[in-house]
Amino acid sequence: MKSITNGVYPTMITAYNADYTVDYSAIREIAAYYLEKGCDGVFSVCQSSEMFYLSLDERVKIASTVVEVFKKAGKNVVVSGHISDSFESQVYELTAMSETGADSVVLISNKLDIMNEGDEEWIKNCEKLISRLPQQVTLGIYECPHPYKRLLTDHIIDWCADTGRFSFIKDTCCDVKMLESRLTQLSNFAKLGGRSIKLYNANAQTLLYTLRLGAAGYSGVMANFHPELYAWLCKNPEHEKAETVASILSMAAFTESMSYPVTAKYHMNLEGIKMTELTRNPSKPVLTEYNRHIVRDMRALASTVYNTYCI
16 A cells, blocks of 8 residues: 655646646646745546546546656645546546546535535445545545545544554544544544555644644645645644644635646746636636736745745
């Protein structure tokens, strides 16, 4: 089983050409940008990547492209493995994604029990699914909000830990008490000699608190805007300036739903990574001048914070 390092795993966006084909040149540049900013890994082909609007061939090629960039730097890549509802399609997708060389292939929690029938149905379906995957494939779980957010229960987490197959949880519960409980549960399991499953918090507002409780890092939207601040915080959670930096990140993260991921594409352009601001999302979030103004201000603030507190 491959080990997954602690730190920042940005939820990678997908760049498109003017004809809406994937811009793989920009994909490489985005991956290199994450590395330059101190990220320890990347979560590619996720909801931020518009995975539900990408073909399997595109998802595989994106993952392979990112793996190529990150492996040269000795860093981890985790990728979402399946978006289909049918069992055989999920097996096919997961197998294809596992062959990209990613360190962990991530299962979507709501796809393992489509009708939300309960823990036992989820476990039965997951057990059947992972039995069809190569034994050496390290797995993760993503509590993806689309089409609905299926949070992991204590029972499911215990089962996942017992299998010895899972190494990565992208947590989206955004609940302080639940995060505390999950981290205690995972820590207790590891102390008993079980395989350690690392929890990566997607929520900026609770990040510092969970880092101090043993969370492995951050895997969220805002690492597309100022990943260097998250990288610093994940490495320095006990620093005397950590609470100030975390407070600023918390406030900045309230822009998260503001025309995303188009805002992130605009920000990448400001960083010198040329790409269109196109999205395949049928809701077509509009990037207004107001949005652009906020992104520019946030970028300037991030630079000031980093130079003031993190150097």
